[in-house]
Amino acid sequence: MNRCPITYSPCGDNRYSAEGLKLLSTGLVSLKDFEYTAEEQREEAFNRASRMSIQGVQPKLSARLNIKEERFEIVDRGGRYILKPQHQFFPEMPENEDLTMKLAGEIGLEIPLHGLIWSKDNTLTYFIKRFDRKGQNDKVPVEDFAQLAGLTRDTKYDSSMEKVVDLINNYCTFPAVEMPVLFKLVIFNYLIGNDDHHLKNFSIITEEGKVKLSPCYDLLNTTIEYRQPGDEIALPVKGKKKNLTYNTLIKYYGSERCELTAKSIDNVLETISSAVPAWKSLIDSSFLSKGMKKKYLELLEMRLHNLRIV
Numbered sequence: 208m209n210r211c212p213i214t215y216s217p218c219g220d221n222r223y224s225a226e227g228l229k230l231l232s233t234g235l236v237s238l239k240d241f242e243y244t245a246e247e248q249r250e251e252a253f254n255r256a257s258r259m260s261i262q263g264v265q266p267k268l269s270a271r272l273n274i275k276e277e278r279f280e281i282v283d284r285g286g287r288y289i290l291k292p293q294h295q296f297f298p299e300m301p302e303n304e305d306l307t308m309k310l311a312g313e314i315g316l317e318i319p320l321h322g323l324i325w326s327k328d329n330t331l332t333y334f335i336k337r338f339d340r341k342g343q344n345d346k347v348p349v350e351d352f353a354q355l356a357g358l359t360r361d362t363k364y365d366s367s368m369e370k371v372v373d374l375i376n377n378y379c380t381f382p383a384v385e386m387p388v389l390f391k392l393v394i395f396n397y398l399i400g401n402d403d404h405h406l407k408n409f410s411i412i413t414e415e416g417k418v419k420l421s422p423c424y425d426l427l428n429t430t431i432e433y434r435q436p437g438d439e440i441a442l443p444v445k446g447k448k449k450n451l452t453y454n455t456l457i458k459y460y461g462s463e464r465c466e467l468t469a470k471s472i473d474n475v476l477e478t479i480s481s482a483v484p485a486w487k488s489l490i491d492s493s494f495l496s497k498g499m500k501k502k503y504l505e506l507l508e509m510r511l512h513n514l515r516i517v
Contacts, residue, residue: 400430
């Protein structure tokens, strides 16, 4: 029996479940395989890089969903989705990012519609719906923290998690509302091994006249396959990027820097603790290989123990 790459639920002999297709569109009853191989997608991303309004080291394509023809189409402008194919050097990145985003959703972090789709060479491509677009072509104001700090793509690591707090205090309409969200995201990234959450992976969004943290994006476990053992976080906390402890992340960052009450911190940690069984189930049912699942779970369990969450 097949499993739906959008919902992970059984879908019989079909490629997708009805539930998964309805997430994309209520009028979608089938979805054709994406008409490019992983290699062709990477070539398209390279060739279109100067024309597309999306950037980054990981190959990305702008796309729209053609409901009538039941397929995703690559576009240079106006795409409502970002597609990420298999990476030529780092295995299983689409599967990894999709799983990690689902884990984030389990603890109440805001995440856009996302999932995996089958390509014509039977590889999986990750998709995520853009949250900076509304209607046909209306742009929603979004700025990443590198822009706010006056830094660039080349200097996006030249900061600290303390400065992230300062930026939220300076730009968000209700900083006190955003601090528990920031704290939860920082703890989440540590637990799942995301050591590449730099300034360009934090953003603010303006909606209905209010400025707040944007939905999460670019969340994946970079530690298990893509990095040499070393740093545990992209931006230092209390001057440290590794050997992070309960005192550093919970007491110092949560209590002192984010100025959260003991009750707020306990609520975040309890939410995470309660989600651990669902996390383990998602890891097991994900599209990662058996070996990658094992690495993911072992790292998660080690870091949960380190932060005294379980």
